[in-house]
Amino acid sequence: MSTATTTAQPEKVRILPPADFPVRWDDPADEELHWLQDRMHAPEPLAPMEQSIWTIAYQGFNRASDAYALPMHVQVRYQHAYIYMAAAPATDPAAAEARAQQSEARMDAAMASLGARWDGEWLPEIQSHLAWWDAVDLGTASTPALLAHLEETRRRLLRMWELHFRIVLPTYVAMSQFDDLHHDLFADRGAFASYRLLQGFENKTLEAGRALWALSRAAAGAPEVAAALRDPDPVEAIATLGRSAAGRDFQAALTAYLRVYG
Incomplete structure (x- = not known):
């Protein structure tokens, strides 16, 4: 006879906001989207300038998505200083199938050229942006110079985030394909065995x-x-x-x- 006991789990209760809780949408259509709070990147409330920077980050994703003809864009909204994101189709349904066909070919080409583009194209560009920021003496800059620096920073950040996603999206797809192949060949080795084979490289x-x-x-x-x-x-x-x-x-x-x- 078993003497094991179980602990009763409390029933999950959904906490509903009061009827007068202020959630305002600039576009009424936004209310129909599925919004998720981005707790990984920004778990705390964001100041207005921080919000503008994070908006640029997601614009960078959308640029990379278009470059690879991916089916989705990410939209960003702020409620009570918290950041929320929602996925939305990148194109109208009539063009979705053609875009999907382009995506596979573009992603295959991107995976095949990751190393060459990193060494010959992306890394030098990233280093040039970092060198530009390092060369600016913010402590002695005038207010007009700081404003100009901010605008140029926003432009460069958009490009940096586009590069970020141009790099990581095909990287993750390549890793996923490697995992699929490993599982097909060695299904009994465990869920993480394929990723252990990718460890240890200098980075x-x-x-x-x-x-x-x-x-x-x-x-x-x-x-x-x-x-x-x-x-x-x-x-x-x-x-x-x-x-x-x-x-x-x-x-x-x-x-x-x-x-x-x-």
Whole structure:
């Protein structure tokens, strides 16, 4: 006779907003879309300028979607400073089939040329944008110069986000196809076996992680640095680092890290 007991689970209750809860749509048609809060990228309320930046990010997705003839666009709206996104068809139904046929061919071509385009096209362009931002001294810029910088930043961000999605979309499709093939050949190896075969290759994330680990070991090996970093006030922590030779050395190393990896 089993002595196992089960714990009763509370019944899920849907909390309905009050009738007067203010949700306003600039376009009444938006009310018919399926909106999801983007909690992964922006779990907290966003200031208006942050909202404008995130809108640019999703515009970048839509540009990449058009480049690969994908069937969907993403729309973004803000309610009470939270970001919500919804998928919508990228074209009218009459053109959807032709777009789908184009998509397969374009995605195949993109997957076949990922390495060459990264080395010869995308990485140099990304580095040129980063160099442009690094060259601007925001601390000494006038207000008109800052406004001009903001507008140029918005233009460059749109391109950067387009590049982001032009890169990751075919990358994920390639990984998915590899997983499908692996499962067909080795179905008994487990759900994640195919992805373990893709581990261990040198990449910027691993490089940044190793450099960050080296920074942490340098901090742990210098008592005055470790003590300064435990201060919950970042302004005071930086000031404390500047009072010792070891602290100044660590600041220089941290600045060098941030210059390379952000």
